[in-house]
Amino acid sequence: MSVVIEQPKSPRSRKAANWEKYGWMYMRASGAILLILIFGHLYVNLFVGQGIKGIDFAFVAGKWANPFWKVWDGLMLWLALIHGTNGMRTIANDYAERPMVRKVLNYTLWIVCAALIILGTLVITTFDPCIDPNASTYLPGVCAVK
Amino acid sequence: MPQKPAGTLYRGKVGMWSWVLHRITGVAIFFFLLVHVLDTALVRLDAAAYNGVIGTYKTTIIGLGELGLVAAILFHALNGVRIILIDFWRKGAKLQNVMFWIVVAIAAILFAGFAPVHLMHVFSEK
Ligand code: HEM
Numbered sequence: 001m002s003v004v005i006e007q008p009k010s011p012r013s014r015k016a017a018n019w020e021k022y023g024w025m026y027m028r029a030s031g032a033i034l035l036i037l038i039f040g041h042l043y044v045n046l047f048v049g050q051g052i053k054g055i056d057f058a059f060v061a062g063k064w065a066n067p068f069w070k071v072w073d074g075l076m077l078w079l080a081l082i083h084g085t086n087g088m089r090t091i092a093n094d095y096a097e098r099p100m101v102r103k104v105l106n107y108t109l110w111i112v113c114a115a116l117i118i119l120g121t122l123v124i125t126t127f128d129p130c131i132d133p134n135a136s137t138y139l140p141g142v143c144a145v146k
Numbered sequence: 147m148p149q150k151p152a153g154t155l156y157r158g159k160v161g162m163w164s165w166v167l168h169r170i171t172g173v174a175i176f177f178f179l180l181v182h183v184l185d186t187a188l189v190r191l192d193a194a195a196y197n198g199v200i201g202t203y204k205t206t207i208i209g210l211g212e213l214g215l216v217a218a219i220l221f222h223a224l225n226g227v228r229i230i231l232i233d234f235w236r237k238g239a240k241l242q243n244v245m246f247w248i249v250v251a252i253a254a255i256l257f258a259g260f261a262p263v264h265l266m267h268v269f270s271e272k
Contacts, residue, residue: 028233031226038219046216047260051267052209055200057193060186077183084176091169116183123190132193 005093023086030083037076057138061129070124077120085113160246168225171218178215209268216260220253 006020044063046052063069092105129135130143156162188196202208228245232238238245 028226028230031223032230035223035227038223042216042219042260046212046267047263050270051264052204052212053267053270055203056197057189060189060196080179081183084172084179087172088176091173112180116180119187120183123187127190131190135193138193138197 027083027086030079034076034079034083037072037079040072041076061127061139061142064124064127065129070127074121074124077124078117081113081117081120085109160243164225164228164246164249168222168229171222174218175215175222204268206268209264212268213261213264216264217253217257220256221249224249224253 006018008018008021008024010018010021045055064073088109089106092102092109096102096105129139132138135143136145185196185199188199203212225246228242228249231245232242
């Protein structure tokens with residue numbers, strides 16, 4: 001036995017917050033919301049219309065012209081990355097026995113998670129369909145010819 | 147002669163295999179998500195580059211892989227609901243076995259609805 005992991009149901013202590021419990025609750029709360037977000041995402045992007053064949057720059061620009069889909073995709077980004085990273089942390093803690101290996105894995109996971117959340121959030125919030133100099137070829141009638 | 151370990155309530159049964167599947171599908175979806183955020187980020191930089199990368203998603207091989215991804219997501223999501231019900235519903239733990247088969251059934255039905263449509267898209271012209 002090298003490392004002791006808090007029990008999700010261990011009694012509340014005055015000293016510190018029980019992070020393992022919050023993680024446990026987060027997995028369930030985010031999972032329930034992700035079910036709706038991801039099923040909706042798959043339905044709209046892969047099932048209706050031309051499915052995978054219909055996806056291109058114009059498709060994304062069309063969706064993100066509506067704030068509804070920006071919020072949808074942004075929520076999905078944050079919830080899924082934190083859910084997946086926390087799940088991977090559980091798995092790393094199960095199999096990596098040496099404290100150092102465990103530490104490196106956990107740090108790596110959360111750094112990657114943070115980097116992708118920042119990247120993805122910037123992409124969604126600063127998206128401009130006409131930023132590409134050739135945008136008028138992809139979005140004729142939407143972007144002016146440069 | 148080594149003997150088989152005595153059976154337990156958990157080992158080798160639905161409870162164990164659903165956990166194994168939940169873990170494998172969770173890891174698979176996680177790694178796909180890492181790639182997917184990166185490829186989508188191209189949309190902010192270069193329309194042609196984005197169309198090029200998303201073009202690989204339309205190939206036959208990757209198109210078939212998407213079937214596996216959707217199957218994994220269907221199982222993980224529905225089994226996630228089963229886990230939540232085991233934890234929060236009074237009868238959840240008692241009915242975990244039946245609920246596993248309900249999860250498999252619903253996932254199979256949704257997959258049967260999705261797969262032909264997706265294959266039609268993958269094998270269509272354009
Ligand atoms: C679609 C809706 C989803 C639902 C309902 C859901 C539900 C759950 C639940 C209830 C757990 C168990 C947590 C625990 O035992 O404490 C879990 C674990 C996990 N999930 Fe999800 N999840 C969903 C989507 C995702 C996505 C998109 C990813 C990847 C980015 C993911 C990756 C994982 C991983 C890696 C684990 C850890 C598995 C383990 O510890 O064996 N899940 N999920």
